[in-house]
Amino acid sequence: MNVKKYLAYIKVVETGSLTKAADLLNYTQPSISQMISSLEEEYGFALLVRQKNGVKPTENGLKVLQAMREIERGYEKLLGTVDGINGMETGKVRIGAYISIATNWMPRIVSEFKQRHPFIEIQLYEGNASELDDWLEEDTIDFAIGSSHHHKWDFRFLLEDPIVAVMSTRHEWAQANIISLQAIKEAEWILPYPDSLFEVHNFLKKEGIQPRITYQIRGDETILAMIRHNLGISLLPRLLLNSTILDGIATRPVEIPLSRKVGILTNTRKHAPTPAISKMIHFIKEWVNKEVGE
Known part of the structure; x- marks a missing residue:
């Protein structure tokens, strides 16, 4: 072989x-x-x-x-075990994450992790919820950082991520303190496709809201750009919104609080984690508790 x-x-x-x-x-x-x-x-x-x-x-x-x-994973685990016995930390970790998490968290996480473990290789894959599911199933990634929208994977909770109404600062609702369900029914929407933000689509379905979809977009950055030009409103996770992105954009809470649970998703049916993967998962949990809070 x-x-x-x-x-x-x-x-x-x-x-x-x-x-x-x-x-x-x-x-x-x-x-x-x-x-x-x-x-x-x-x-x-x-x-x-x-x-x-x-x-x-x-x-x-x-x-x-x-x-x-599977052979590749076993080989990496063997090398990691041998290196560990010899006092060295090596290995490879493949992480899938939502774009919002990859953009706002991962640069700092990887930078700080590499300072502690310089010989562990990190590979990062950006994707939506459906892509993370596929990558976990196909063993393209070792674990994902995403939301718990079903019970297919082992889930380790990291934080609750509020979902808020997002609109241009020129939009009439930007002056409101809270966005009512009636206002949502009357809005012109810019929505992600259903394979991206399951929580938003499930919320609208649960409340019996048939949104007036003006635009349906796959990319988060495109949605925000169109909102900034006052072409409609959307419901988006707060993690997606940083201080730079908020220029020209207003966010407001919804009448019925909405959020998504973000955590670490692993496919425990496929394999046990290597030492390098375990170190990264532990580091991410510590980092989120320290930098983001529960």
């Missing part, structure tokens, strides 16, 4: 490019190509489909990808 070949194939699939994978793994592109060809010859079927703009896994390639990732 040649673990290096598996790691090469995994990286090619993740990047969609033999050249990019070679750069990341410090190989030449022909070396990566030879590794993949060797695996294909050994298995008796093709692993990749070559396209003009890169490569993608074949159907059979996807079937073996999960097993290779």
Whole structure:
């Protein structure tokens, strides 16, 4: 069993490019190509489909990808254990997070964590709720920082994140102290798609509100830009809003308090955490308690 070949194939699939994978793994592109060809010859079927703009896994390639990732995880755990015995801290941690968390938390978390554990590699993936679910299921990430909108994953609570009404400072409701349900029914909305903010869509459904959706947007930054130009209002998590973003934007509480529970999501069915993953999870919990509060 040649673990290096598996790691090469995994990286090619993740990047969609033999050249990019070679750069990341410090190989030449022909070396990566030879590794993949060797695996294909050994298995008796093709692993990749070559396209003009890169490569993608074949159907059979996807079937073996999960097993290779499990081998990768076991290999990393072995190396981490050996390094720990020898007094060294190494390993790799792959974290998925909402854009609001990746932007407002992760730069500081990673910076402070790397000061304590300089030889642990951190990979960060930004995504919405559905993407985090997919990445956990496919073992693309080791854990996610997101909201508890179902009970599919093991959830470790970090904080309650209020969801507020967000509008332009020029909007008529910017002068109100609180936004009523009747006002919400009359509003022109800029809403994220249902695969992003489940809590908002569930709230509207529960209260029997059929929103007048003027725009439906996937990107948080685009939603905020359109709100700033007074094209509608939205309901967004407070974590998404920092002092810079709030320029030209007003936030108000809703008549019925609304929030989302943010925490660490792990797929305990897949594997136990490596020492590096455990250290990062523990560090994040400590950091949130200290910097954000419960």
